[in-house]
Amino acid sequence: MSLVLSDVSLSRGGRFLLSGVNISLYPGELLIVLGPNGAGKSTLLKLFSGEMSPDKGFVLLDGIPLSEYDSEDLALRRSVLSQESEIHFPFIADEIVRMGRSCSKLRVPKPLEDQITEDAFHAVHLGERERFQTYNKLSGGEKQRTQMARVLVQDKEPTQRESYVLLDEPGASLDPNRIHSLLEKAKQLSKEGRGVLCILHDLNLALRYADRIAVLKEGKILADGVPENILDEDFVLEHFRLRTKKVPFPEGGHYLIPLGPAEQHTKKEPPYTLDAKGVKENVHR
Numbered sequence: 001m002s003l004v005l006s007d008v009s010l011s012r013g014g015r016f017l018l019s020g021v022n023i024s025l026y027p028g029e030l031l032i033v034l035g036p037n038g039a040g041k042s043t044l045l046k047l048f049s050g051e052m053s054p055d056k057g058f059v060l061l062d063g064i065p066l067s068e069y070d071s072e073d074l075a076l077r078r079s080v081l082s083q084e085s086e087i088h089f090p091f092i093a094d095e096i097v098r099m100g101r102s103c104s105k106l107r108v109p110k111p112l113e114d115q116i117t118e119d120a121f122h123a124v125h126l127g128e129r130e131r132f133q134t135y136n137k138l139s140g141g142e143k144q145r146t147q148m149a150r151v152l153v154q155d156k157e158p159t160q161r162e163s164y165v166l167l168d169e170p171g172a173s174l175d176p177n178r179i180h181s182l183l184e185k186a187k188q189l190s191k192e193g194r195g196v197l198c199i200l201h202d203l204n205l206a207l208r209y210a211d212r213i214a215v216l217k218e219g220k221i222l223a224d225g226v227p228e229n230i231l232d233e234d235f236v237l238e239h240f241r242l243r244t245k246k247v248p249f250p251e252g253g254h255y256l257i258p259l260g261p262a263e264q265h266t267k268k269e270p271p272y273t274l275d276a277k278g279v280k281e282n283v284h285r
């Protein structure tokens with residue numbers, strides 16, 4: 001049982017956005033996807049969710065191509081928090097959250113529906129004021145937590161088989177307290193048996209919460225495995241162009257203190273001069 005991208009490639013405008021990607025998301029794990037801007041992380045998530053289809057390769061849910069599921073069945077199996085969450089109509093936050101249950105197979109009696117909605121607002125620490133506010137009048141962080149509540153209500157189906165939660169930068173507008181709270185929720189969802197994929201930029205949050213990380217660069221999977229084994233000073237310098245200092249975390253593992261962009265530090269005079277013909281002459285001989 002898993003959600004799988006098998007040898008997937010996707011191009012747009014003659015350019016590969018993803019190339020030869022093999023990656024699986026398993027029930028019970030929190031997989032954090034990292035990578036520089038434009039690496040292909042959102043594209044990867046859109047393939048996992050079925051919003052985009054690969055040009056080559058397969059996206060499989062329990063071994064069956066995602067394209068063979070109808071939208072209602074798919075809604076029972078995976079919920080998605082996208083990067084773009086602008087709404088062009090004056091819905092209130094409560095209505096946005098209930099949209100997570102618009103699939104007819106999720107219909108339950110009204111009192112239960114109300115309880116599920118209330119629990120979801122409670123889980124993301126939004127009160128009555130935000131719940132009954134026009135969505136577009138909420139702050140960026142409140143909107144993001146409303147979207148997370150929508151994901152939570154969609155995932156509440158008693159007879160559900162393994163389900164998957166796909167989160168694209170859910171902490172982009174959140175303060176430090178809220179982002180930890182959200183990742184604790186994501187971790188809890190995984191411990192309850194869901195496969196959770198979360199795109200982040202913060203390497204330390206990945207070190208703190210991920211069961212597994214995947215690092216994407218230029219449309220390819222660069223690394224896939226245990227965070228502590230992958231994210232060290234050299235890897236981060238080479239692939240994120242960031243200087244860091246590794247420090248042990250009291251509860252085990254390590255953190256990386258960011259020191260600054262690589263360019264500022266490593267841009268030295270080259271250890272050679274050019275002779276009249278443009279040939280390198282090593283100055284350190």
Ligand SMILES: Nc1ncnc2c1ncn2[C@@H]1O[C@H](COP(=O)(O)OP(=O)(O)OP(=O)(O)O)[C@@H](O)[C@H]1O
Nearest residue numbers: 012013017035036037038039040041042043044216
């Ligand atoms: N529909 C599209 N048509 C053409 N190019 C696209 C399309 N969607 C994405 N891209 C390009 O594909 C690349 C990967 O985009 P993607 O949004 O997946 O990156 P990302 O890793 O999520 O980036 P970020 O960290 O900045 O959010 C980018 O260069 C982007 O401009």
